[in-house]
Amino acid sequence: MMMIGLSQQQVLRRAMDITANNIANVSTAGFKAEQLLVEADPYTRARAEDGPGPLSYVAEWGMGRDFQQGPLEETSRPLDVAITGDGFFSLDTPQGERFTRDGRFSMDAAGTLTSANGSPVMGEGGAPITLDPAAGPVRILANGEVSQNGIVAGRIAITRFDDPGILSKVGENLYTAPDDAPRDFPQEALLRQGFIEGSNVRPILEITSMMEVSRAYSSITRMLQQADELSRKAIERLGRPG
Structure with a gap:
């Protein structure tokens, strides 16, 4: 006993x-x-x-x-983005591809859209989204399209997993997934500019x-x-x- x-x-x-x-x-x-x-x-x-x-x-x-999705919190920051529904932002880190729901983005000196930990945010096609720091306000549409002055710079990629339970936490609010994990890239995912998703x-x-x-x-x-x-x-x- x-x-x-x-x-x-x-x-x-x-x-x-x-x-x-x-x-x-x-x-x-x-x-x-x-x-x-x-x-x-x-x-x-x-x-x-x-x-x-x-x-x-x-x-x-x-x-x-x-x-489950956390509450959306309005920040009015143009580079803050929240996902409504399933899916994760994809990040390019030195350790490989990582996933997060944290949409507190910023722009580095080179104009690359980066996450809270400084990793490039991946766009569709697997390339980072690059902006022009001097080109004016950034607009992010609900479908993830990112533009400045009417010129499209890319579209934020959203990755959805059939079973989110296969994700492993690796620190800094990031997750990793097995390379063979079933996933898709939903076209219907909606983003909210000027919002972040709070903790659930x-x-x-x-x-x-x-x-x-x-x-x-x-x-x-x-x-x-x-x-x-x-x-x-x-x-x-x-x-x-x-």
Whole structure:
């Protein structure tokens, strides 16, 4: 029972870390709430000399993410863009292609449209979108077309995955996907210029979850302390001379 309790504590600590990270990112553009997935450990057998059966250890099965759209927040910045519906912006990073819902874009000194971390935003056809810093206001249409003074500079590429669950988080609000992951490039994706997508974290639910995890952890700690005390007393009694 002691080992089962310890395995549960390890999982609860991990769940607390994830919940705390969700709360910390409640204001992060495009952030998707995460949740720990657990299961009974199918490989490690647990038993007790005098207790209920069967017993199972708790194991971390994986990470679940809520890819529902977050609220749109108006910024009025011409290079801020939000996706309405499914899909991700594609970025060209030194580590390869990465994906994000964070549309806080800017223009570097060369006129390249870049993401919040400085990576070029990919246009259709796989090339970055290059603008002229001196050519006037940038207009971004709902279909992703980017233009200045009526001259089209490119069209922002949107990538949609059949199963977003295959995406892996790699930091800086970015995701990576296997090269063979089924995907398409929806023509019907709509963009909103002057908006960003907010985090879809729901603070009240996360705080409630944090309280539940804390109570469960405290309960298991008390159980382990009581079991340890019973074991200690049993050893003391056995050690007394008869």
